[in-house]
Amino acid sequence: MTAVSRWRYAVWTVVVLYLGYDLVGSMINSAGVHGWGGVALDGGLHVLGLACGFIAYRWARYSVWWLAVTAALGLAEHSHLQFAGTSLMFLAVWMAPFRTRLWQAIALTVAVTAAFIGTSLAVSLEGYAIFGLGFALGWAGFLGAVLNQLGVTRRQTVAIAEAQANAAVLGERQRLAREIHDILAHSLSAQVVHLEGARLLLEQGRDRDVVLDRVVRAGDLARAGLEDSKRAVAALRGDQTPLAEQLEQLAEQFRATTGRTCEVTVTGDAGQLTPEAWLAVVRTAQEALTNAHKHAPEASVTLALRCAPDWCELEVEDTGGATTGSAGNGYGLVGMRERAELIGGTLEAGPAGGGFRVRLRVPA
Incomplete structure (x- = not known):
């Protein structure tokens, strides 16, 4: 049993004991004042009031009216015998915030308190008793409203926490799917192309060295895909290698x-990046170097990483020169830009000084 359940049971135990005590006490006092006829009248009003309160508790529809009837029966009992039926009035104002809208609960509490004061004055109840019970009725309604709001806030907090947890799980699934697509789909599709080409060359009886070259390329792609997979898993686990070291490895590859030059410069501390930002920087550098290799075969490349407390910027620029004339396809600039935007970053790419520049900025 949770703490909330224990608290709820404790409250309802006190309520039931109070209602039972008031019923028994009212019957005893009514027998002394009005005889058995008064007992039957007051007992009937009390039981009927409890029944209306139970209906309001079990069924939300028209609950404000059932609670109003409960309070009215308590007032009728109080007018017949002083202090009798007060438990029914307290029951009505206490339950109102839990079973009705807030404005209805406030209106019911004010109406019951005012009616109690008027009835008490009519039956010549002592002033201190009128003040005390009237204040207690208002306080009961206020306390019920506060406790109900605390319950509503708690339920909303739980719902928000569950929604955030679900969103985190969904985000993690999307990130895993993106990594699988970026690594395995690209690597495996390229391997299929090379191996299928090798098969066709063998069927045509082509030169062995040409076929072997295709197989070697497929093997290189498989090893590169394996390394990328290991790198992505490490990043997702949060134990990735330092970013400067990773960029130097890409440049060395x-x-x-x-056989061309590739210079790497790092300014600032890149250790504060999240795993998502780390992956975005590495993937962008990898894709930019691949594009430079494919589309500018005579160009040299520079990798510049600049980090500040709030952001980190990667700039990859090649010197241009002869191009293959192919625009390329696959992941490309669109994929890099989408990855950056998913973590709140930006990516700019375009011609620069006769070459091509890719600039990525991600939040630190």
Whole structure:
């Protein structure tokens, strides 16, 4: 049993004991003042009032009217025998915030309190008793409203927490799907192309070295895809390598593959980046280097990473030169821009000084 359930049971235990005590006390006092006829009248009013209160508790429709009837029966009992039926009035104003709208609960509390004061004056109740019970009725309504609002706030907090948890799970699934698409889909599709080409070359009886070159390229793609997968898993776990070191590895791969220069400069502290931002920077650098290799085969490249307390910027620029004349396809600039926007960053790409520049800025 939770703490909230224990509290609810404790409150209802006190309410039931109070209602029972008031019923028994009213019957005893009525027997002494009005005899058995008074007992039957007051007992009937009390039981009927409890029944109306139970209906209001069980069914929300017209609950404000059922509570009003409950309070009216309590007032009738009070007018017949002083102090009798006060528990019914307290029951009505206490339940009102939980079973009706706030303005209805306020209106009912004010009406019941005013009616009690008027009835008490009519039956010549002592002034201190009128003041005390009238104040208590108003306080009961106020306390009920506060407790109800606390319950509503708690339920809303739980709902918001569940929604945030669901959103986090969905975001994690989308991130995993994006990484799988960016790495495996690209790598495997390229391998299929090379292996299918090797099969066709073998069927045509082409030169062995040409076929072998296709197989070697497929193997290189498989190894590159495996390394990218390991890198993505490490980033998702939060134990990725330092960003400057990772950029230097990409530059070294570019130099080894193309034989061209690729300089890396890092300014500021890149260690404060989130795993998502880290992946965005690495993927952008990787894609920009791939594009430079494909579309500007004679260009040298510079990688510049600049970090500030609130942001981190990557700039990849090549020197241009001869181009292949192909615009390329696949992940490309659109994929890089989408990845940046998903984490609140921006990406700019376009010609610069005879070459091509890609600039990514992500929040730190």
